[in-house]
Amino acid sequence: MKDLDRIQNPYRDDKVIDACSIFGMMDTSGKRFSGKDIIRAIANMHDRGNGLGGGFAVYGLYPDYADRYAFHIMYLTKKGQEEVESLLRKKFHLIHQEEIPTQPTPAITDPPAVWRYFLEINELKPEGKSDDDYVVEQVMNINTQLQDAFVFSSGKNMGAFKGVGYPEDIAEYFCLEQYEGYLWTAHGRFPTNSPGWWGGAHPFCILDWTVVHNGEISSYGINRRYLEQYGYHCTMQTDTEVVAYAVDLLIRKHNLPVEIAARVLAAPLWSDIERRPPAEQELLRTLRQVYGSLLLNGPFTVIIAHHGEMIGLTDRIRLRPLTVGTKGSMLYLSSEESAIRLVCPDLDDAWIPAGGEPIIGSLQAPIKVDVEEMVAHAH
Amino acid sequence: MATQVNEPKISIDASGLYYRELNERLKELANNGTRQVELHNVYGQRYIGTSLNAPLEIEIHGTPGNDLGAFMDGPRITVYGNAQDGCGNTMNDGEIIVHGHAGDIIGLSARGGRIFVRDSVGYRAGIHMKEYQEKKPTVVIGGTAQDFLGEYMAGGVLVLLGLNGGGEHRANFIGTGMHGGAVYLKGNVEKYQLGREVGMARPSEDDWQLIKKLVVEFAGHFKYNADEILKGEFIKLFPLYLRPYGRIYAP
Numbered sequence: 001m002k003d004l005d006r007i008q009n010p011y012r013d014d015k016v017i018d019a020c021s022i023f024g025m026m027d028t029s030g031k032r033f034s035g036k037d038i039i040r041a042i043a044n045m046h047d048r049g050n051g052l053g054g055g056f057a058v059y060g061l062y063p064d065y066a067d068r069y070a071f072h073i074m075y076l077t078k079k080g081q082e083e084v085e086s087l088l089r090k091k092f093h094l095i096h097q098e099e100i101p102t103q104p105t106p107a108i109t110d111p112p113a114v115w116r117y118f119l120e121i122n123e124l125k126p127e128g129k130s131d132d133d134y135v136v137e138q139v140m141n142i143n144t145q146l147q148d149a150f151v152f153s154s155g156k157n158m159g160a161f162k163g164v165g166y167p168e169d170i171a172e173y174f175c176l177e178q179y180e181g182y183l184w185t186a187h188g189r190f191p192t193n194s195p196g197w198w199g200g201a202h203p204f205c206i207l208d209w210t211v212v213h214n215g216e217i218s219s220y221g222i223n224r225r226y227l228e229q230y231g232y233h234c235t236m237q238t239d240t241e242v243v244a245y246a247v248d249l250l251i252r253k254h255n256l257p258v259e260i261a262a263r264v265l266a267a268p269l270w271s272d273i274e275r276r277p278p279a280e281q282e283l284l285r286t287l288r289q290v291y292g293s294l295l296l297n298g299p300f301t302v303i304i305a306h307h308g309e310m311i312g313l314t315d316r317i318r319l320r321p322l323t324v325g326t327k328g329s330m331l332y333l334s335s336e337e338s339a340i341r342l343v344c345p346d347l348d349d350a351w352i353p354a355g356g357e358p359i360i361g362s363l364q365a366p367i368k369v370d371v372e373e374m375v376a377h378a379h
Numbered sequence: 380m381a382t383q384v385n386e387p388k389i390s391i392d393a394s395g396l397y398y399r400e401l402n403e404r405l406k407e408l409a410n411n412g413t414r415q416v417e418l419h420n421v422y423g424q425r426y427i428g429t430s431l432n433a434p435l436e437i438e439i440h441g442t443p444g445n446d447l448g449a450f451m452d453g454p455r456i457t458v459y460g461n462a463q464d465g466c467g468n469t470m471n472d473g474e475i476i477v478h479g480h481a482g483d484i485i486g487l488s489a490r491g492g493r494i495f496v497r498d499s500v501g502y503r504a505g506i507h508m509k510e511y512q513e514k515k516p517t518v519v520i521g522g523t524a525q526d527f528l529g530e531y532m533a534g535g536v537l538v539l540l541g542l543n544g545g546g547e548h549r550a551n552f553i554g555t556g557m558h559g560g561a562v563y564l565k566g567n568v569e570k571y572q573l574g575r576e577v578g579m580a581r582p583s584e585d586d587w588q589l590i591k592k593l594v595v596e597f598a599g600h601f602k603y604n605a606d607e608i609l610k611g612e613f614i615k616l617f618p619l620y621l622r623p624y625g626r627i628y629a630p
Contacts, residue, residue: 011399044422044423045423047398047425271571272551275571317502317526317527317552318483318501318502318525318526321463321464321482321483321501323463323482336423336442336444336445336463336464337442337461337463337482338421338422338423338441338442338443338444338463339422339423341422341441341442341460342422342423350461351480352480352482352483352501352525354525354526354549355502355525355526
């Protein structure tokens with residue numbers, strides 16, 4: 001038997017106290033910066049994970065191909081790659097393709113081949129179908145129908161990098177210090193009840209939506225079945241995947257504002273709704289009735305991102321931590337304040353938001369904060 | 380054990396120092412005569428001060444990691460910055476003074492010692508604190524607290540002064556499962572904010588003496604005017620039943 005304990009518990013502690021780590025940083029002025037700081041920040045929370053998953057999402061990543069869908073695909077076999085590439089050539093104009101550059105990293109063992117493709121919609125797209133819907137359909141098709149291949153990133157001018165290892169190892173492997181973006185999120189994984197494999201690392205993505213998560217979505221089964229009715233199929237064997245599809249459905253397809261979508265995912269408790277003004281009660285009841293199957297149950301803190309926006313959200317009774325920091329146009333979200341301070345010691349402000357209240361950083365507006373919800377204020 | 384006696388006051392640069400090394404170092408210093416340690420560039424090292432039972436004063440500059448002072452038995456920790464989650468976890472004796480705010484579950488399962496936080500604290504402050512005879516953990520919070528304050532509280536004292544929220548406390552589910560100890564709160568809360576096991580009363584004369592003593596101490600740590608703080612109304616929250624589950628588990 002392999003001595004897993006030697007790897008996961010090198011000090012032979014009675015109890016290994018772990019949790020996932022999440023971190024996000026965004027320059028709301030849109031200025032791009034390298035991955036250097038976020039790699040240091042997530043590495044500072046090394047002990048929260050156990051080396052079975054690490055990953056990053058970067059926005060503003062591919063300015064030279066800003067209008068093309070960028071697919072990141074991992075292949076377990078050469079045959080898988082051949083099948084996918086022949087499909088991509090048929091379904092899209094394939095503008096450019098390359099293996100994602102990596103460097104030898106001792107901690108990264110047995111990686112799959114990871115490639116990227118810049119794609120343009122072609123004439124095969126049925127009339128009346130939006131480009132985004134067409135892309136979602138193709139991603140689902142590859143992930144459910146083709147063997148040994150997983151599309152794990154499919155947005156424009158953004159990309160996810162992930163795999164099995166500590167996040168700082170994944171960053172080294174994919175040379176992430178060399179990339180620039182205006183919004184980065186990161187994750188260090190401590191898998192609770194699903195396998196630690198390359199596709200199961202965070203972030204989870206569809207189009208330009210990405211999600212990193214600390215916690216457990218115990219409503220996964222219900223959420224998954226609901227999303228299947230809309231053509232989303234879960235293939236990554238991990239609960240967090242439903243959050244990416246849920247935000248795509250709620251915000252892109254159903255046009256709900258972020259604040260409303262947050263109240264679907266982290267719906268206020270019924271006892272809380274009863275105390276709200278009548279109009280708000282009606283809205284909140286309606287949301288719970290219409291979208292009851294997208295309520296996320298169980299402990300969670302997530303950082304959701306898409307172009308122009310980074311959103312931090314916790315479950316209603318905040319069973320997982322989230323700390324916010326701001327400095328000028330920078331917004332930081334983190335499992336622990338110390339990771340933020342490491343890369344930005346002189347924050348303008350740092351606070352702990354209330355459970356279920358979204359923290360939203362946007363390119364469109366200054367950092368949005370509901371002042372009433374600002375508890376635990378720093379001076 | 381080495382007999383060498385260290386300098387009484389020592390400064391440590393904690394940059395890049397792993398928490399295990401840092402806590403080993405503190406233990407050695409405490410055992411060998413050091414009485415004051417200044418830690419600089421602290422970024423998230425966990426369990427600082429854990430299990431120490433010597434009269435050591437630890438000054439922390441930076442952001443200490445989770446479970447600050449866990450199982451601590453005597454030292455005084457002063458944080459110039461914010462504390463993260465689990466501050467004072469199962470502490471037995473000593474003091475933690477935070478010149479900033481603190482995260483979730485502050486003072487969880489504490490069995491003694493005192494914690495003073497200048498600003499506010501996160502969820503589940505004082506969860507399952509307990510007391511026995513003269514051992515009585517005390518947590519004084521300058522601002523307010525988030526939901527589940529005093530959850531499953533079995534003993535000890537929590538004080539909320541409402542200094543940075545105009546006396547408004549927004550926490551819900553206060554004292555859910557509470558079956559011992561007391562919460563003193565400056566300002567007011569609505570009935571719906573309380574767990575069903577919690578009663579509300581005006582503080583008695585004995586309560587007032589305790590509140591005064593703690594407020595004076597709090598004001599001393601953070602340079603506030605104690606008289607100003609004591610001007611407002613306080614309420615006392617207490618458990619309605621001391622053994623709420625007694626009938627379920629021990630008929």
